[in-house]
Amino acid sequence: MMRGIPEGAVHGGLAAQAALVFERERKERGTRPERVGKNRLGAEPRAAMALKSHSEAERRRRERINAHLSTLRSLIPGTCKMDKAALLTEVIGRIKELRTSTTEISQGVNVPADADEVKVEVNGHGGGPFSLRASICCADRPDLLADLRQTLLSLPLRTVKAEISTVGGRVKNEVVLTCDGCEDDSECSVFTNNVHQALKSVLERAAAPPEFPGKRRRISSPFHAMSSSP
Amino acid sequence: MMRGIPEGAVHGGLAAQAALVFERERKERGTRPERVGKNRLGAEPRAAMALKSHSEAERRRRERINAHLSTLRSLIPGTCKMDKAALLTEVIGRIKELRTSTTEISQGVNVPADADEVKVEVNGHGGGPFSLRASICCADRPDLLADLRQTLLSLPLRTVKAEISTVGGRVKNEVVLTCDGCEDDSECSVFTNNVHQALKSVLERAAAPPEFPGKRRRISSPFHAMSSSP
DNA sequence: AGGCACACGTGAAGC
DNA sequence: TGCTTCACGTGTGCC
Numbered sequence A, B: 001m002m003r004g005i006p007e008g009a010v011h012g013g014l015a016a017q018a019a020l021v022f023e024r025e026r027k028e029r030g031t032r033p034e035r036v037g038k039n040r041l042g043a044e045p046r047a048a049m050a051l052k053s054h055s056e057a058e059r060r061r062r063e064r065i066n067a068h069l070s071t072l073r074s075l076i077p078g079t080c081k082m083d084k085a086a087l088l089t090e091v092i093g094r095i096k097e098l099r100t101s102t103t104e105i106s107q108g109v110n111v112p113a114d115a116d117e118v119k120v121e122v123n124g125h126g127g128g129p130f131s132l133r134a135s136i137c138c139a140d141r142p143d144l145l146a147d148l149r150q151t152l153l154s155l156p157l158r159t160v161k162a163e164i165s166t167v168g169g170r171v172k173n174e175v176v177l178t179c180d181g182c183e184d185d186s187e188c189s190v191f192t193n194n195v196h197q198a199l200k201s202v203l204e205r206a207a208a209p210p211e212f213p214g215k216r217r218r219i220s221s222p223f224h225a226m227s228s229s230p
Numbered sequence C: 001a002g003g004c005a006c007a008c009g010t011g012a013a014g015c
Numbered sequence D: 001t002g003c004t005t006c007a008c009g010t011g012t013g014c015c
Helices: A009-028 A043-075 A084-109 A144-153 A185-207 A222-226 B009-028 B043-075 B084-109 B144-153 B185-207 B222-226
Strands: A117-124 A131-139 A158-167 A170-178 B117-124 B131-139 B158-167 B170-178
Touching: A043 A084, A043 B084, A084 B043, A084 B084, A117 A185, A131 A185, A144 A170, A144 A185, B043 B084, B117 B185, B131 B185, B144 B170, B144 B185
Parallel strands: none
Antiparallel strands: A117 A131, A131 A170, A158 A170, A158 B158, B117 B131, B131 B170, B158 B170
16 A cells, blocks of 8 residues: 555666666667767756656656545545545446436426426336326416415325425426326326326416516515415 | 557566666676575566566556546546546536535435424625525424414515425425625624524424324325415 | 656555 | 555656
8 A cells, every 4th residue: 555655766766777777887888779979968967857857747746646536535435545446436436426316306406497387207107106296387476386286186196295496586396296096107198298287277377367467576575475374 | 648559568668678688687797686595496487477467467457547537537528638637626526516516405405304403504604695594394284384484574584595395294494594784794693593593483383282292293285384275 | 849648667565 | 475556767749
């Protein structure tokens, strides 16, 4: 493993010394390698300096990379004493994991665009009761939640999970619906269409009574949608 | 940069050859380095084989690490032609970014534990109006949202964002509050305490009228909390 | 020409 | 002991 500053600076330097000594001995025995006239004057110290700066630069490069690897070790728990390769494997796993989880979460959580929209997609399909993930995004209004509730209750589906996020007068409602007594998965497509149509109707009812069609209504507080007494 | 398979396989081998030739020349001139009796018999080919397998193993190690780096390059867009160090810098940035976004999203989204709890933390503190992120987690009840709404409206804070997630009769309400006309950041601590106390009172009012103290009330639908007409 | 980045082989430690 | 991992210096190609 060799932690800290090893005296390994000797060995590589040892190979270098070996090569240099070899060069010197060849010269001493008169065995010029090739292109004698190329080295005009003072070529030896210049080459030595270049070699030294080269090794120092390479050293700095290694330190940079290792510092980054150390940062990665500190970032991912449980990799303190791991191999470089194992660390990178873990890093790759983390990137993939976080990427998928982030996208699959944020696509359902973040407040959507300014345009009204209705999304319905099959959540789990194979094996057991399937579930639908439906979301509707529109401008906030006091009776939206009640309308949405009544609409969903009219469907033969059970609301497993509901999530509401609102910001700036826009609201996104996302629900997860499941069918308790479903024996055939082939029905899920018709359920998907039904849910989509139902939410579309909510959207149309939302667009129906706009006092000022061109302007968006001003919402004083996100709790507009929560008010239990109109 | 040197992409692909360089013929650099020669040079390192060249240095090795130089060292080996040097070794051989020393032996030919009878200049034993040290410890002559140590090499008993057949030590030369054995050492050569060990050295060869060693270099091959090191080569495989490098290939493994580089393969992982290549995978990371494919994982993060825009790093195809980057340095190793720059690539790792980008990887670190990605990990941090994804980690924070995932945690800050999931900690507000996921359904909390079974225990009731109130959390209040300062969101943005330095520069401009600060904001508080407050959340309350408890069992669902019809008047919870109305209570929460009235409680928050009684505070001199504005509700910027509200998010509700409920599952299995448990509900988590998370709100982001800000103070519009705050000139001093030192007040945020008292606001934090006020919000915490207010939410605690909501929690206590929730625990007050339990028909069956030991058992949790059964909730038929998450839209219980949304019902606009009691 | 000089700096930079890379792959290579090798000595030293840890199991 | 052998196998693995690491840091090092070096050769080499590309700006």
